[in-house]
Amino acid sequence: MHKITVSEVPNNVRIESLLNQHSYAELTFLLQPIVIPTNGEVVAFEALSKVISQSGDQLNNEDFFQLAGTELLKCLVIAQINAFKQTVYTKRRVLISYNLPLSCMEDDCFVEKLLSTCTQKIALEFTDLNVNLKSKKITDNLEKVQSNGHQLWLDDYLHQSRVANLTLGYIEWDIIKIDKSYLYYNTEEESLLKSLISVxxxxxxxxxxxxxxxxxxxxxxxxxxxxxxQGYFFSYPRCVSEVIQKVKFTPWKAFDNERSQQPDYTGEASLFV
Structure with missing residues (x-):
């Protein structure tokens, strides 16, 4: 079991083990831009974390969060939102996505706390889909999130994932994020790429x-x-102060059908690295 305490440093928290008071990790919250690839215009951000152990070593994020329990992940998302309310949300109206396992939607109390914590529209990215997709509680809470104006994103999609494919048409996804490995292995298969996008x-x-x-x-x-x-071509994950100062925001409505038609442009995009 763990507890999260807010650091005096903005956008930092400490995760402490309740079983071993000498075991802890420091997390610094970061933001990585999501852009329109034709021109590099920023339309949203993903909330990420840099994890430092008590020994001062930077930990592998994927390993750390795979070992973290669901309760810790729920607390972490609430901590991220509260941190950004003190920094980003006071200065910008922008869409930020937060990562959660889909099983969190079985917790009515967490969903209510999440909705009451938000002062701006957010997106929830779901990766771990190992739940009963026919669960009425999950379905009702997903609908509740969307009815409050927030978005549901399917994260790390790969076409060979049976469980991800089962959600298509069953969960009303606002955005589907295609796993980074797909572009890495399929840059020479343009026709397959276009087919995947269309589907x-x-x-x-x-x-x-x-x-x-x-x-x-x-x-x-x-x-x-x-x-x-999203990726290093446009920007690495950035500290919040740097993002606020250097990146020109586009309102979160860029993911709605309210933006002007983008020009058909395939030249060099603006870079934020």
Missing amino acids: LQSYSNKGVIFEGVETELQRRLICGEKIFA
């Missing part, structure tokens, strides 16, 4: 996001309507 856009209200965009070739392959991008 997934029919199951998402607002489009798709390609993760792991790291080269100009990858960027050029994914330029199109309702296609967004």
